């Protein structure tokens with residue numbers, strides 16, 4: 414397994430993250446458990462700031478909170494001076510609860526409700542990224558006599574080299590106004606005539622887990638052409654160009670992430686060239702990294718339970734979590750690496766398949782991974798689970814969601830408590846006519 418951030422093997426042969434022994438963390442907090450490496454998160458934020466916001470570059474970096482959002486995460490992102498993307502009232506609420514300044518929030522989504530838009534207007538969200546004609550009408554209503562700054566989300570028609578489910582920039586997408594069929598220009602025309610809506614810029618998001626700089630540069634090129642058309646037709650300069658997120662990370666062999674600075678260099682050069690060529694004001698460039706900030710910062714610890722060996726076929730190693738805490742392998746055939754945290758230095762000797770505990774044959778976390786000889790009771794660490802793990806977690810099979818611990822310089826802090834069986838029925842109402850007096854043999858199962 415490749416090590417990320419502050420991972421290392423400590424003196425007793427255990428996996429250590431943020432100066433904390435992960436085997437001890439598993440003992441103290443139980444498993445499954447997410448470990449988030451605070452130093453890694455802060456380091457990545459700083460690299461993005463440096464590449465896009467410093468050295469004379471006018472840019473902004475908005476962390477896409479859907480990758481991983483808790484109060485603590487929002488507070489860290491705020492301290493690092495990044496902006497924040499939210500896609501729902503729920504994400505907006507958590508950000509505001511953490512004290513995140515609303516003016517540094519971008520509000521996304523292809524079907525925002527009137528209530529969500531009203532809340533966004535009321536709290537003063539910095540940019541609403543408008544996705545479709547229906548939303549323009551809703552927003553005009555929600556804004557009333559306030560002025561609202563927006564960006565328009567467009568589809569540039571770029572196909573990112575990634576899995577079908579996580580590419581979004583092509584024509585056939587549920588997101589955004591198409592440039593090619595003229596909808597995008599019609600949308601500019603529509604908002605241009607509105608008194609309470611101020612068009613600040615153009616947004617696109619081409620996909621996720623992208624390793625190349627080329628799709629970003631191509632998208633920027635297409636958007637600059639569009640911005641030139643806007644200037645021609647309406648005599649306005651777009652002040653902002655938002656190229657979305659999707660920066661790829663290493664999960665398993667074959668993934669080759671690129672340096673953040675190289676994305677920034679390629680994007681800025683292209684935009685500077687085109688702005689000069691088309692006689693446009695150089696726009697502020699915004700990017701929205703999610704996975705690349707949260708992903709490799711997270712490791713999930715599981716306890717190994719039953720082991721089933723089918724000679725000549727496969728050895729199934731079951732852990733105490735699964736698709737409820739990591740849906741990505743089942744959803745997009747995502748690959749992961751793992752390590753036996755209590756014997757981190759041992760050599761891999763046999764291929765096994767890591768299975769979850771959910772009642773689905775497809776609940777396999779890692780198919781065919783080579784590990785040291787594994788035993789029931791071992792602590793398995795799966796790396797790069799910080800993004801789209803906790804945020805996509807469910808209670809399928811009524812598994813309580815795991816806890817999340819933030820580690821840094823030898824200190825571990827619980828930032829999300831483990832759910833209890835009581836939490837599972839917190840919103841349930843048993844009609845009186847169906848209720849029975851029950852006396853459970855334990856006061857609490859937590």
Ligand SMILES: *Cc1c(COP(=O)(O)O)cnc(C)c1O
Pocket residue numbers: 477479480498521618620621622657658659660701702703704705800
């Ligand atoms: C999902 C999303 C992102 C973040 O994508 P990552 O692959 O996590 O970097 C950024 N912007 C928008 C609009 C998104 O939908």
